[in-house]
Amino acid sequence: MNIIRNPKRAQWPELIERPAFEKRALEKGVKSILEDVKRNGDGAIRRYTRLLDQVEINELQVSEKEIENATAKVSSELKSAIKLAKQNIETFHTSQLESMKVVETMEGVSCWRKSVAIERVGLYIPGGSAPLFSTILMLGIPAKLAGCKEVTLCTPPDKNGNINPAILYTAQLVGITSILKIGGAQAVAAMAYGTETISPVDKIFGPGNQYVTKAKQLVQQSGVAIDMPAGPSEVLVVADKSAVPEFVASDLLSQAEHGRDSQVLFLADNEAMIRKTLEAMRSQLEELPRKEIALEALKNSKAILLGTLKDCIELSNVYAPEHLIIASEQPELWMDQVENAGSVFLGNYSCESAGDYASGTNHTLPTNGFARNYSGVSVDSFVKKITFQQLTEKGIRNIGPAIEKMAEAEELFAHKNAVTLRLKALNDD
Amino acid sequence: MNIIRNPKRAQWPELIERPAFEKRALEKGVKSILEDVKRNGDGAIRRYTRLLDQVEINELQVSEKEIENATAKVSSELKSAIKLAKQNIETFHTSQLESMKVVETMEGVSCWRKSVAIERVGLYIPGGSAPLFSTILMLGIPAKLAGCKEVTLCTPPDKNGNINPAILYTAQLVGITSILKIGGAQAVAAMAYGTETISPVDKIFGPGNQYVTKAKQLVQQSGVAIDMPAGPSEVLVVADKSAVPEFVASDLLSQAEHGRDSQVLFLADNEAMIRKTLEAMRSQLEELPRKEIALEALKNSKAILLGTLKDCIELSNVYAPEHLIIASEQPELWMDQVENAGSVFLGNYSCESAGDYASGTNHTLPTNGFARNYSGVSVDSFVKKITFQQLTEKGIRNIGPAIEKMAEAEELFAHKNAVTLRLKALNDD
Numbered sequence: 069m070n071i072i073r074n075p076k077r078a079q080w081p082e083l084i085e086r087p088a089f090e091k092r093a094l095e096k097g098v099k100s101i102l103e104d105v106k107r108n109g110d111g112a113i114r115r116y117t118r119l120l121d122q123v124e125i126n127e128l129q130v131s132e133k134e135i136e137n138a139t140a141k142v143s144s145e146l147k148s149a150i151k152l153a154k155q156n157i158e159t160f161h162t163s164q165l166e167s168m169k170v171v172e173t174m175e176g177v178s179c180w181r182k183s184v185a186i187e188r189v190g191l192y193i194p195g196g197s198a199p200l201f202s203t204i205l206m207l208g209i210p211a212k213l214a215g216c217k218e219v220t221l222c223t224p225p226d227k228n229g230n231i232n233p234a235i236l237y238t239a240q241l242v243g244i245t246s247i248l249k250i251g252g253a254q255a256v257a258a259m260a261y262g263t264e265t266i267s268p269v270d271k272i273f274g275p276g277n278q279y280v281t282k283a284k285q286l287v288q289q290s291g292v293a294i295d296m297p298a299g300p301s302e303v304l305v306v307a308d309k310s311a312v313p314e315f316v317a318s319d320l321l322s323q324a325e326h327g328r329d330s331q332v333l334f335l336a337d338n339e340a341m342i343r344k345t346l347e348a349m350r351s352q353l354e355e356l357p358r359k360e361i362a363l364e365a366l367k368n369s370k371a372i373l374l375g376t377l378k379d380c381i382e383l384s385n386v387y388a389p390e391h392l393i394i395a396s397e398q399p400e401l402w403m404d405q406v407e408n409a410g411s412v413f414l415g416n417y418s419c420e421s422a423g424d425y426a427s428g429t430n431h432t433l434p435t436n437g438f439a440r441n442y443s444g445v446s447v448d449s450f451v452k453k454i455t456f457q458q459l460t461e462k463g464i465r466n467i468g469p470a471i472e473k474m475a476e477a478e479e480l481f482a483h484k485n486a487v488t489l490r491l492k493a494l495n496d497d
Numbered sequence: 498m499n500i501i502r503n504p505k506r507a508q509w510p511e512l513i514e515r516p517a518f519e520k521r522a523l524e525k526g527v528k529s530i531l532e533d534v535k536r537n538g539d540g541a542i543r544r545y546t547r548l549l550d551q552v553e554i555n556e557l558q559v560s561e562k563e564i565e566n567a568t569a570k571v572s573s574e575l576k577s578a579i580k581l582a583k584q585n586i587e588t589f590h591t592s593q594l595e596s597m598k599v600v601e602t603m604e605g606v607s608c609w610r611k612s613v614a615i616e617r618v619g620l621y622i623p624g625g626s627a628p629l630f631s632t633i634l635m636l637g638i639p640a641k642l643a644g645c646k647e648v649t650l651c652t653p654p655d656k657n658g659n660i661n662p663a664i665l666y667t668a669q670l671v672g673i674t675s676i677l678k679i680g681g682a683q684a685v686a687a688m689a690y691g692t693e694t695i696s697p698v699d700k701i702f703g704p705g706n707q708y709v710t711k712a713k714q715l716v717q718q719s720g721v722a723i724d725m726p727a728g729p730s731e732v733l734v735v736a737d738k739s740a741v742p743e744f745v746a747s748d749l750l751s752q753a754e755h756g757r758d759s760q761v762l763f764l765a766d767n768e769a770m771i772r773k774t775l776e777a778m779r780s781q782l783e784e785l786p787r788k789e790i791a792l793e794a795l796k797n798s799k800a801i802l803l804g805t806l807k808d809c810i811e812l813s814n815v816y817a818p819e820h821l822i823i824a825s826e827q828p829e830l831w832m833d834q835v836e837n838a839g840s841v842f843l844g845n846y847s848c849e850s851a852g853d854y855a856s857g858t859n860h861t862l863p864t865n866g867f868a869r870n871y872s873g874v875s876v877d878s879f880v881k882k883i884t885f886q887q888l889t890e891k892g893i894r895n896i897g898p899a900i901e902k903m904a905e906a907e908e909l910f911a912h913k914n915a916v917t918l919r920l921k922a923l924n925d926d
Contacts, residue, residue: 149902156602156896163600164610171592173585173857181593181858184836186870198908234906270870285718288726293870297717312922318915325911357910403885407613414887419915422888425903426896428602429610429884441615441699441722443882453872455858456832458843459851467585467855473578474854477663479627481786482754486747486848493741 069320069334069346069366073373083370084387086299086331086436098253098282105257110264116254121195123229128265130231130247138236150201150238153426157209160428164447165213176463183451185215186293188267190259191244192274192284195224195251199232200275202424206431206445207273208242214450219244220259220269224251252276256283260292271295273432273445295445299436302331303420304389304409306380306402307341311395312416316341317348319393322420324362324369332369333387335380342371381405388439391420410439464490498749498763498775498795502802512801513816515728515760515865527682527711534686539693545683550624552658557694559660559676567665579667582855583634589857590639593876605892612880614644615722617696619688620673621703621713624653624680628661629704631853635860635874636702637671643879648673649688649698653680681705685712689721700724702861702874724874728865731760732849733818733838735809735831736770740824741845745770746777748822751849753791753798761798762816764809771800810834817868820849839868893919 075083104112110128117125170180191207193200204221211219221244223231231249239247248266250258256276262268271293272284284294303323307316316334323332336342349366353359374380381402384392388408396402399414406412410433411423423429432445459467468487475483504512533541539557546554599609620636622629633650640648650673652660660678668676677695679687685705691697700722701713713723732752736745745763752761765771778795782788803809810831813821817837825831828843835841839862840852852858861874888896897916904913 146902146906149899152896152899153903156606159602160600160608163598169592171589171857173588177585177851177856179589179857181875187836200907202903202907289714291866293867314918314922315915318911318918321911322909322915325909352911352914355910355914357908362911399887406883407616408881409883411884411886414885417888417890417893417919418886419888419893419919421900421904421909421912421915422606422893422896423884423886424912425900427606427886427888427892428600428608429886434881437720438722439881439883441881443880444884446610446882448877448882451872452837452863452868452870453875453877454835454838454868455840455852455873456843457840457847457852457856457858458828459846459848459856461846463856464846464848464851467581467851470578470581471850471854473575474582474631475850477575477578478629478631479786480751480754480850481784482747482750482781482791483850483853485781485784486744486751486850489743489747490846490848493743 069349069369069371071342071371071373074375075372080383080386083372084333084383087329087368094278094282098279098286101253102257102283102286105254105263106261113250113254113258113263116252117225117250121224121251123225123227125225125229125249128248128250130236130249135236135240138233139240141233142237146234147237150205150241153205154209154241156426156428157205158213161210161213161447174463174466176460176466177457179455179457181453181455183453185217185451186270187216188218188269189216189450190220190222190269190272192255192272192276192280193221193223193235194276195226199234201234201238202431203274204235204238204242208239208244210445210447211450212243214447216450218246218267218269220246220248220267222248222250222255222259225249253279253283256280256287260287260290275432295432295449296434296442297436297438300329300331301326302389302435303391303393304333304335304384304387305393305395306377306384307336307345307395308377309338309341310397311341313341313344314348315416315419316345316395317352319420321349321352321356321362323391324365325356325358328361328364330365332365333389334371335374335383337374337377337380339373342373346371377402384409388437390433390435390439393418393420408440410434410444461494465494498778498798498800500771500800500802503804504801509812509815512799513762513812516758516797523707523711527708527715530682531686531712531715534683534692535690542679542683542687542692545681546654546679549681550653552654552656554654554658554678557677557679559665559678564665564669567662568669570662571666575663576666579630579634579670583638583670585855585857586634586638587642590642590876594642603892603895605889605895606886608884608886610882610884612882614646614880615699616645617647617698618645618879619649619651619698619701621684621701621705621709622650622652622664623705624655628663630663630667631860632703633664633667633671637668637673639874639876640879641672643876645879647675647696647698649675649677649696651677651679651684651688654678682708682712685709685716689716689719704861724861724878725863725871726865726867729758729760730755731818731864732820732822733762733764733813733816734822734824735806735813736765736774736824737806738767738770739826740770742770742773743777744845744848745774745824746781748849750778750781750785750791752820753794754785754787757790757793759794761794762818763800764803764812766803766806766809768802771802775800806831813838817866819862819864819868822847822849837869839863839873890923894923
């Protein structure tokens with residue numbers, strides 16, 4: 069981890085620059101997969117699964133029997149842990165449900181908005197070495213709370229054509245309506261366009277590698293919505309003298325072990341904290357199974373010494389981290405200054421893994437600086453907020469003349485006439 | 498307007514198909530404008546303004562003096578109308594501000610989310626024959642309520658280099674911080690990338706022609722957010738026997754006069770209503786200054802007779818209209834069945850122009866079927882909802898073991914260790 073001491077403000081943008089990726093070649097490859105699936109449906113899906121996942125899948129849909137078998141294979145300790153997490157995530161996300169408030173803006177003019185579930189949503193859960201069942205909780209729970217009717221889940225099969233039991237257990241626990249053994253860009257295509265056996269969805273959620281991310285970006289142009297643009301995961305830790313170096317080290321490593329492209333930034337207002345944290349990281353690293361990955365990620369990571377904690381928070385706001393940890397015994401002094409971040413962890417006991425798994429907040433968050441202009445996933449992500457209005461006779465009398473005036477000034481005379489006719493009918497009565 | 502009687506359900510998708518636009522050529526042209534502005538800044542902006550708006554603009558920023566002069570030119574009647582609309586829009590949008598609710602998901606685990614304004618937003622207001630000052634109300638008011646620090650507005654100058662007085666008056670009224678005389682794709686580029694004199698923004702809002710729309714779609718890929726994908730404006734009116742044909746006709750024409758590509762659908766459960774409405778349209782059309790445009794739009798429009806009002810609402814849900822008018826004396830019988838719509842107008846006195854201008858709801862709404870998966874603009878569009886969490890010692894004790902279990906199952910041992918170290922420190926105390 070590189071240490072940078074007291075950089076000038078002019079250097080900040082360069083210090084926090086995220087690596088750029090060349091995407092031209094990627095786009096071409098992903099486009100051809102999307103086109104292929106659009107044209108050839110299930111046949112194309114099976115072909116890509118053979119080619120990329122190296123397994124022949126006849127039945128794309130996971131059967132009841134497979135789910136039952138999987139459930140039997142998950143340990144009761146893990147089941148209890150997942151249920152505890154589910155409970156907390158449900159509690160927090162339930163608080164996001166918006167109740168309908170009718171607002172009378174003027175006498176006789178009532179306006180309100182109503183959250184209506186997006187009917188069909190698709191969740192993508194990556195495969196690979198570890199089964200990311202926690203992401204099923206983070207996407208499936210708000211989908212069900214919102215009231216989505218169809219919740220489709222795509223995840224790649226292993227070389228034996230199976231899905232990890234923890235994935236299947238969690239999927240049935242949160243009420244996923246259909247689980248499909250499909251991975252990569254072809255899964256995104258299947259959910260966006262539909263095939264002979266797969267119904268298309270209205271919005272696609274979930275993390276994935278660069279192919280999945282590119283595919284989500286591309287299908288967006290044909291009418292499917294996506295949760296948010298994605299990039300490598302990141303954490304920024306701000307620590308003052310009251311932070312605990314071992315804890316901070318473990319949080320930085322949590323992020324570093326995610327992937328070789330993970331972004332880790334550590335800001336502190338005192339050199340001793342940086343030195344002790346880096347020492348703790350070195351010793352903790354030795355024990356980690358994913359040490360190689362973490363080391364690779366740390367090559368691009370930086371510890372930055374700044375004059376004050378205020379500077380640290382300001383630099384963090386410029387960076388706009390996905391995860392921001394304020395490691396301090398008095399985080400409340402600083403939390404109101406946070407302007408750009410996906411999710412904020414306050415104090416020495418709020419480790420990022422709490423939010424990753426079980427505290428209740430969502431872990432699907434904006435990366436790559438998108439915390440400036442996007443929110444993380446919430447119940448809001450699974451609904452449309454439809455506005456309604458109802459005017460009484462009194463209402464149209466109250467606002468009609470203003471509408472007529474404005475429509476006339478915008479030279480939209482049919483708009484004006486819609487009011488004029490109504491006012492006239494009322495006056496004729 | 499074509500009349501279709503009692504179509505079979507299998508025909509529905511074809512009936513409501515929206516026209517597709519060929520966009521390949523468009524994309525190339527817009528990309529080159531974006532690249533040019535990115536590279537050449539103000540110089541490129543001035544060059545495109547000369548070429549496309551046919552005027553030489555030295556000072557891109559509108560001066561205080563120009564705003565003062567404009568304010569003097571707007572009639573006091575129009576000012577009052579705009580102020581009434583502003584008041585109602587403020588009232589309704591204020592009700593959308595979310596208060597912070599701290600949720601204790603388990604003892605010692607507190608989670609909440611906080612709405613934080615997107616710092617810098619850009620609004621695009623089209624030029625052309627009519628000054629769309631109403632859109633400034635619809636975008637500027639929620640931006641200010643959300644607390645956005647910089648609100649930039651771009652709108653094309655006329656051939657004398659001026660901006661319509663009603664635009665300038667409304668912009669200063671709602672508190673726009675910077676008004677720029679720039680139109681088209683070059684305005685989107687200026688707001689996305691910034692130039693020597695223009696600060697870049699984090700999110701771009703507002704309607705526009707196909708160049709503006711394409712430019713918004715493209716800059717999205719370089720980190721700028723946009724309000725929503727756009728398409729031609731549309732209305733779907735559902736009428737039962739209690740509707741008033743003259744009113745319905747005026748609402749259908751309001752939409753038709755918007756543009757040649759406007760979409761107008763009229764669904765009714767009785768033939769007499771269709772016949773009378775079409776008659777009323779024919780006579781109202783004669784009086785309209787924008788008759789030619791409306792006639793052109795009506796060529797693609799359809800009146801569809803269906804068996805029941807339930808069928809009408811179901812077809813509307815499949816179409817997912819931007820505006821849905823339920824023209825009936827008993828709209829409350831049907832409003833709960835609405836699943837996909839941008840904004841809904843209930844009863845015989847709730848004309849679309851009420852929501853377009855002054856009732857309080859927003860008129861920036863999802864078109865082109867996006868009402869299936871997008872909401873209209875609201876205060877939400879101008880904020881990020883940042884989640885926060887704080888765990889006490891008790892809190893980490895309560896959820897720590899579950900996190901350890903889950904992290905282990907996902908093979909993320911640094912995540913597990915972040916908890917283990919903390920629990921150990923507490924037990925050692």
